[in-house]
Amino acid sequence: MSGPAPALLAAAESYIEAGWPVFVLGRTKRPVANCPRCRDAGRDHDPEACACLSCHGFYAATLDLDRVAAMLSAAPRGLLAIRTGALAGLVVVDIDPGHGGRLDPALMTPTAAVASGGGGWHLYYAHPGPPVLSRRLPGRTGVDVKADGGYVVAPPSIHPVTRTPYRWTARQTVGEMPPPLHAAVTAPAAPSSQPTRPPATAGPPARRPTGGDDSAGGGISRPDLLLAAHLAAVARAPEGHRRTTLYGAARGVARLVAADHLTATEAWAALADAGRAAAQTEREIRGAITGGFRDEGVPL
Structure with missing residues (x-):
């Protein structure tokens, strides 16, 4: 291996020892493009079980060092990344001063931290267990939450623009989130201001339930609360009812996707992570999600 790959491999080994799944991005902080077979496979193709080295973005993350070595051999100038969320036990607060992000000592207590190559900071906290969506931290400009359905670039990757390495500022242990931060990362997001649209259907509209949300009236007033409620229902479902609940x-x-409150990719990641947290198999997760979207007439 040439270039930075040996250092990245050594770092990957330390992350794997910590239980953090890692994968390799392209040169621009974006996932490596899917191979033609995976690109054309559709949703019936299980990204979590795919044998390809680097297809499907963070779904390629692994605790197998040999696979990481093969990824780096295939993309020696790529960036090392850590998949965040319940799978890694991580929630990362990503502070970007270039977009107005600021460190709030009262909210963001000391923990393991990375100085990003772009001039910001990544603060690593322990995942609380129930799903935490990757999104903008409510009420905070330039501060993102990287958790379920997300990833972060990891040291010692080199930032593609500044050519500055990501580096650990203090290798202390990953801390628990203080109560104010926990409340912030689990707080409902602001309602979407995008106009709603009816779902595309290939035939007669699917029958809607007569209660449970306000989408039957043509709009969803609080999509943030509705999404959180659906995910919470999966988390507390008793054994034997988990697939039905998912x-x-x-x-x-699916109705939130049809109303443009989130993308199909975001929806799939949130639901799949909730299913995994509820100890469902990949086959059960795939069947429940694809069946739910199909029966709502919403394409995935």
Whole structure:
């Protein structure tokens, strides 16, 4: 291996020892493009179980060092990344001063931290267990939450623009989120201001439930609360009812996608992570989500 790959591989080994799944991005902080077979496979193709080295973005993340070595051999100038969320036990607060982000000592207590190559900071906290969506931290300009359905660039990757390496500022342990931060990362997001649209259907409209949300009236007034409620229902579903609950959640989340409150990719990641946290198999997760979207007439 040439270039920075040996240092990246050594770092990957330390992250794997910590239980953090890692993968390799392209040169521009974006995932490596899917191979033609995966690109054309559609949603019936399980990204989590795919044998390709680097297809499907963070779904390629692994705790297998040999696979990481093969990724780096295939993309020696790529960037190392860590998949965040419940799978890694991580929630990362990403502060970007270039977009107005600021460190709030009262909210963001000391923990393991990275100085990003772009001049910001990544603060690593322990995941609380229930799903935490990757999104903008409510009420905070230039501060993002990287958790379920997300990833962060990891040291010692080189920033593609500044050519500055990502580096650990203090290798202390990953801390628990203080109560104010926990409340902030789990707080409902502001309602979307985008106009709603009816879902595309290939035939007669799917039958809607007669209650449970306000989408039947043609709009969703609080999509943030509705999404959180669907995910929470999956998290507390008793054994024997988890797949059915995930299917119902998928139907509800499909209506959020149809109304442009989130993308199909975001919906799939949130629902799949909720299903995994509820100890469902990949086959059960895929069947529940695809079935829910299909029965709502919403394409994935």
